[in-house]
Amino acid sequence: MSSTKPIRRVAIIGTGVIGASWAALFLANGLEVVATDIAPNAEPALKRFVEAAWPALKRLGLAPGASQSKLTFTADPLAAVKGADLVQENGPERIDFKKKLYGQLDEALPPDVIITSSSSGLTMSEIQSGCGAHPERCVIGLPFNPPYLMPLVEIVGGAKTSEETIQRVTDFYTAMGKKPVRLHKELPGHVANRLQSALSREVYYLVAEGVVSAADADTALSWGPGLRWGVMGSLLLNHLGGGEGGIEHFFQQFTGPMTAWWKVLGQPELTPEVQKKLIDSVHSEVGSRSIDELAAERDEMLLGLIELRARVENAPATSNKAVA
Template sequence: MTVTKPIHRIAIVGTGVIGASWTALFLAKGLQVTATDIAPNAEAALVQFVENAWPALKRLGLSPGASQSNLKFTADLAAALDGADFVQENGPERLDFKRKLYGQLDELLSPDAIIASSSSGLKMSEIQSGAALHPERCVIGHPFNPPHLIPLVEVVGGKKTSEQSIRRAMEFYTSIGKKAVRLNKELPGHVANRLQGALAREVYHLVAEDVLSAADVDDALSWGPGLRWGIMGNMMLNHLGGSPGGIEHFFQQFAGPMTTSWKALGSPVLTPELQKKLIDGVRAEVGSRTIPELEAERDEILLGLLELRAKRPDTVAPREAAAE
């Protein structure tokens, strides 16, 4: 049966950093949100997170009906799921926990409700085995932190996920301004984290080999390729790197040197000694700045980039996508 029911009511399961950030985004998009978590002081922490995130969301542009008052909280899972059209699950990254949880979600939700997991590493095929009734409505909807600001969400189904569920998830995320990327295959860590992992491996290798300090390797990234990556991805930048000849000329010119350099990339082992070296380097880079201060610096620059991208007609940005 084709499901065309619109998505208005969201259930947030797990209100840690990721769940709280999703909550703020959904509220900013004018949706009704019911959140649940059994952790002590979870409700107070969630309300505070949303309040703190609201100025940034307001700056990016709130949707009609957006209000912090659209948030409800309950420690009762069944009550949180009552009437939900879409569930964003943010539980611990433990397969046994998620399988048990998905059995509960599957029994409590209406059959047409989508269940999306924020899991950063687990495969949906493994998770959805806990949902005996309707595994076809279970998808991965993996965000990048913080979800209320970073547009990316990776969508991938499991072996039992229906094409219809993937399409509905993609359409929903796109409708609220997310940059939804569909993965055609399941991979541990999905895609964006694997890309980060490949880069992190070389970063740790360079610091371990005393090529440069932690602060300098961060500068090399954030003041070099990182600036370009905030505009275009690897493949488009390769195309520009080929000048008038484009991607074809790029490979003609650089394929040989590039593949040769791959052979020299490092494979560091994160021994306690190397971890201490990396930690000491980061602490030296941080200095007296606190985590909240660093987060504020990150978010302010990020907001500026998002606002700049929103002005470009050929760029997908939260404000433009929400108005489509």
């Protein structure tokens, strides 16, 4: 496959939360979107989602030509992908389903059409084994929820994915305002979900053991390290934590205590009893707030942080020299 063809038309397969969010993002970037899903009432649900997401996307900045009217829907997957320049697949996490689907897409699509998957649990090597002709154009493009707001996308090739495909899809997602991360090895859960799972394991342990309530665990995270993680990643913060000596001094000072903590981290078993304790503690934290209210609160703060980071990253460099 060799192509510099611009991507103007995207097919979305599966319009649940992730697929609908991708659709909203692509529309906001001025693309044509054809979506497909066999679920009952999928089309009106998708259009409601896009309409609800539009004010946030407008606030972040719509591309020229961005319009909800560029969204069309069909229940026929092969009709949806006809004429598409890229396919974003968001189907069930079942390898038998995906292998069959990718075989059908591989037969139906020209070789220069990229097929990306939002799969978080399956490897592309498994998925693309269903393609008999052009497995090299298949790649994982895993977003972080909700994709229309969260910039992260993890790009993972399979054993047969070409470097050209990796580069094309990286350029595409970057043009959509995403922050791509390239994984050089396939791992279950990829990167962000593994990081999240490692932290969640310790949170579950601390609450289950009665060390803290769910509310206090969430406060410790969101007003402690989580507040910093919204600005810089863990390793860069380690570099700052080392003071003038940077990351080198950080390891000199903290390797001993840090590795000692690793040895006593929790290994909770999510038994029904532990789950009930966690659930009860979370509901106590939530109180009378609805899921929609919590989501709106989350999204408003995410928008503010994204806007702030964009202003800082796009600001002209300033000199540290004192003005005479």
